[in-house]
Amino acid sequence: EEARHSALLELMVKQYDIHIAATAPVPLPQNIEWAFLRTEYGECFDSFFAFGLFAVAKDSGFFPPVLVTLFEPIIQEEARHILFFVNWVVYHRAQLPLWRQPAHLARCLLGMTVQAWSRLQTARGVGNGDFTLKGHEALDIDISPRNFLALCLKENECRLGRYDPRLLRPRLVPTLAKALCRLLR
Numbered sequence: 001e002e003a004r005h006s007a008l009l010e011l012m013v014k015q016y017d018i019h020i021a022a023t024a025p026v027p028l029p030q031n032i033e034w035a036f037l038r039t040e041y042g043e044c045f046d047s048f049f050a051f052g053l054f055a056v057a058k059d060s061g062f063f064p065p066v067l068v069t070l071f072e073p074i075i076q077e078e079a080r081h082i083l084f085f086v087n088w089v090v091y092h093r094a095q096l097p098l099w100r101q102p103a104h105l106a107r108c109l110l111g112m113t114v115q116a117w118s119r120l121q122t123a124r125g126v127g128n129g130d131f132t133l134k135g136h137e138a139l140d141i142d143i144s145p146r147n148f149l150a151l152c153l154k155e156n157e158c159r160l161g162r163y164d165p166r167l168l169r170p171r172l173v174p175t176l177a178k179a180l181c182r183l184l185r
Contacts, residue, residue: 001077001079004074005074005077008030008070008074023128024033028075029107029155034107034111036112037089037107037108037111038115040081040082040085041108041111041112041114041115042115042118042119043078043081043082044082044085044086044115044172044173045081045115045116045173047078047081047082047156048152048156048170048173048174048177049152050075050078051075051079051155051156051158051159052148052149052151052152052155052156054058054071054075054147054155055151056141056143056151060141063072075159076159076162077165079159079160080163082160082170083160083163083167083169084166085170086167086168086169086170087167089108090168093105093108112172132174138174145180145184146180146181146183146184146185149177149180149181149184150181152177153174153177153181156173156174
């Protein structure tokens with residue numbers, strides 16, 4: 001799936017003649033499990049908001065139908081990725097000897113904290129012209145932070161709700177979003 005995502009991005013870069021400096025391949029990290037934990041906890045944060053942003057772009061007409069059709073499977077694949085990850089973490093921990101499980105839980109909490117901190121640092125840079133954070137302005141829509149969080153919650157439920165209910169779902173970001181929705185009334 002990631003190879004298809006990359007191919008799609010390469011196609012769009014060529015189509016729109018976007019010049020990107022060539023970079024050397026990044027070597028594999030020495031601690032692959034730690035890199036996987038950090039990356040995927042980041043995906044759990046990012047996907048939650050991406051689901052809402054995609055709905056806004058689709059519903060506002062910012063994304064034409066052909067682009068929606070092109071990206072819909074990719075957005076849904078991201079939902080599968082985070083479901084896989086959350087369930088893998090629990091499975092992996094259960095396979096460890098009991099004495100190693102608390103350390104694994106602590107490592108997961110650290111990975112989650114590192115990614116949450118990274119997202120907070122990004123949010124602090126809103127005034128720096130970051131497209132990820134200011135790109136919504138191009139959509140010419142009026143949506144309150146509370147309504148956006150509610151949309152993200154709805155889209156998250158819709159996308160993850162397609163899968164077997166026995167599978168675990170990411171809980172941290174939806175729980176925080178629900179609490180913020182109550183505070184933003």
